[in-house]
Every structure is written in C-alpha cells, then in structure tokens.
Amino acid sequence: MKCIGVNQWAGVDPVMAETLSEIGQWAASARRAEKERFSRLTPSEKFLQLANDRFRKPKLFGIAPASDFWQIGQWTLAEIRRIVLNDVKDAGSFLIQLQSLYVVDMHRGRGEGKKAIEAIKQIANETGCGVTLFAKSFAFSKDGHLPNALRTFEELRQASLEEEWPVIYLPEWDIDCLRFFYQGCGFRNMCLYDSWIYNRPKEEDLSFDSQFVYLPASMDPMWRMQIEHRMNRNLCEFCNR
8 A cells, every 4th residue: 555645545455455355265265165065965955955045935924934835936835845755765865846836816827837837947957856746736715615716925825824724626627737737847757656555545546647757857867766667657566556
C-alpha cells in the first residue's frame, strides 16, 4: 500500500490482502471437503440430499418439516422414501420409491406433473439412483367416499399431512393413462413387491405393467445387476405366485 497524499493511499492493504487470501483458501478447502463427503454417499443418500437442496419441505402446522415429503414447483406434493426389497441386498442404497405424486386439482393439465417427474429424473441422473413407483391413481376424500377437489397447495398440504384425509383409488381407465404417462417419461416395468405380498389376497395385487422403475444411464452396473430378475416377469417369484 503506497501513500500518494494526505490521507490518500493506493494499492491493497497487506493485512487485508492476507486476510482475503486466507478466507479464499478456507472456502476452497470447505468446498473440497464437502465434495469428498458427498462422493462417499450412496446413490440414494445423494438423491435425498439434492432433493433437500432443490425442493421445498412443507411444514406441519407451520413448524416442523414433514419427513419424506417435498413440494416440487408451486403445485406438486411428492412423497419419496428409500425402498426395501428382501431379495435385493443393497436396494436401499441405490433405489428410492416415489410413494405418491399429487398435483393440486385446479392446476392439472398444465404439465406440472411432467415437470415434477423431470426434476426427479434429473436428480436420479446426477446421482445414479433409480426411481421406483406404483402407477395407481388416487384422490383425497373428506368423507372417505367421494373425491374432493383441492384448489391450492395449502389445501393439499393440510388434507394430506395434517388432517390426513382418507385416500380413495380411481377407476382402471385412469390407471391406463398413468401407465402411458410414465412410459413416455422413460420408466420401464419392474416388480416392486416383496415377501409381505403373501399376507394378502392375490386379487389385490397391481399388475406388472403398473409397477415402474427409472434407471439412469449413470447407475453403476453392479447395482443394476441386482434387480435384473425383477424386470423379467417370468423370472420374478412375486409376479408368478
């Protein structure tokens, strides 16, 4: 730093320059440490962390974040969990399950569901994590019999997370539309049932073509091999019980 007149200086203060340099080095070190920590996570752990970073967490009664739920965009509520498959040793490490996806009724038909699925797929592609789901169309019903239209995300949040309205399932023709939708989004069929299926009547099973998985090209072949048998209906014990 050089004096060029009364109370006039030019150049950088050496102490300030050193402090700024140290701050820059610390920030770079912190970024490297975070990158290394993230690289050690399993695909499903990476997926859930990025979901927390990119999606909003709806709050219960305006206070506590709702576990396993995210608001995607302005009108969509998604429930996402890790999946457990007894015959796939590491299923919880590389697969997550989209338990439900609900777009506010007043905003359907505008591509909101497709946007949400694409946002989920983007995280799957970045993390190498597979996304599973059952294609089953449902609605919330205050009386447990007739579906109720939800006009705002706040109504959806209250009905699903706080008041916990009953869920009713919609006709088969609606499920056919869902199958077509997910196939168009790059999902393929994979059995998602497990040993718990033997505790209920076979008539309650969803068909194989209503069970889906999205497998990103970035998925480790080691993970993919563990579920190959579940993508072949003839080799799956649960589909042929």
